[in-house]
Amino acid sequence: LKINGGTIENNKSTKAGAGIFSAKGVNINSGDTAAGTKDVIIQGNTATTPAGGIFIRNTSSTIKNAKITGNTSGGLGGGIYAEVSTNISYAEVSENRSSADGGGGINATGGTIAVNNSIINGNTAASWGGGYRASGGTTKISNSTISNNTAGNGGAGADFSGSSTNATISNTTISGNQAKGADNQAGGIQNGSTLTLSSGTVVSQNTTAN
Numbered sequence: 001l002k003i004n005g006g007t008i009e010n011n012k013s014t015k016a017g018a019g020i021f022s023a024k025g026v027n028i029n030s031g032d033t034a035a036g037t038k039d040v041i042i043q044g045n046t047a048t049t050p051a052g053g054i055f056i057r058n059t060s061s062t063i064k065n066a067k068i069t070g071n072t073s074g075g076l077g078g079g080i081y082a083e084v085s086t087n088i089s090y091a092e093v094s095e096n097r098s099s100a101d102g103g104g105g106i107n108a109t110g111g112t113i114a115v116n117n118s119i120i121n122g123n124t125a126a127s128w129g130g131g132y133r134a135s136g137g138t139t140k141i142s143n144s145t146i147s148n149n150t151a152g153n154g155g156a157g158a159d160f161s162g163s164s165t166n167a168t169i170s171n172t173t174i175s176g177n178q179a180k181g182a183d184n185q186a187g188g189i190q191n192g193s194t195l196t197l198s199s200g201t202v203v204s205q206n207t208t209a210n
Helices: none
Strands: 006-009 020-022 027-029 040-043 054-056 061-064 066-069 080-082 086-089 092-094 106-108 112-116 119-121 132-134 138-142 145-147 158-170 173-175 178-180 189-197 202-204 207-209
Touching: 061 066, 080 086, 106 112, 132 138
Parallel strands: 006 040, 020 054, 027 061, 040 066, 054 080, 061 086, 066 092, 080 106, 086 112, 092 119, 106 132, 112 138, 119 145, 132 158, 138 158, 145 173, 158 189, 173 202, 178 207
Antiparallel strands: none
16 A cells, blocks of 8 residues: 555544555655655544554555554554554654553554654553554664653553563653553553663653552
8 A cells, every 4th residue: 555645534443443454564655854744644543443543464564754643542553553564754643542552652563663753742542652562573763752642551652562572762752751540650661571772862751640
């Protein structure tokens, strides 16, 4: 599935991927990187199971210069649910919500997920990983901002779980995130995997609250 422009909005699904469900991956490449314009907008979509915005499986994918905002999932991945290798760049993933599970902004379960020069802001998860959640595969986050996300259990900024999960974060700011609820663990990063924080990464002003 190739998308160069347009808006996908206000769709509803009783299954997965209310905005987009692709069993053969997606290739989103739009807008002007230098100007910061985004010609693909995926917003206001609601799924009762994983992925309010985009559900990706089977084929490696690219999401570039897209805005994914205001989507809701009753399962994992309010904005994006990725089972395969996906490159996410110059994207805004904001104000998405996983109302009954984790990965409010992005939920990754396999492959290599590369996030660079992107903003993950203001997303909410009922359980783990308000901004970003990975429970498998490899995550590489660079030159990005993860801010103002909330989680009901922990890892409000990002949650990495499972012995098979490997993650590296570089030149990225993780700030202003809040874990709140019964467990309220780790406002910034919750880690149960192999995680490396490298040069230029700042984790600050994240909080926990009942």
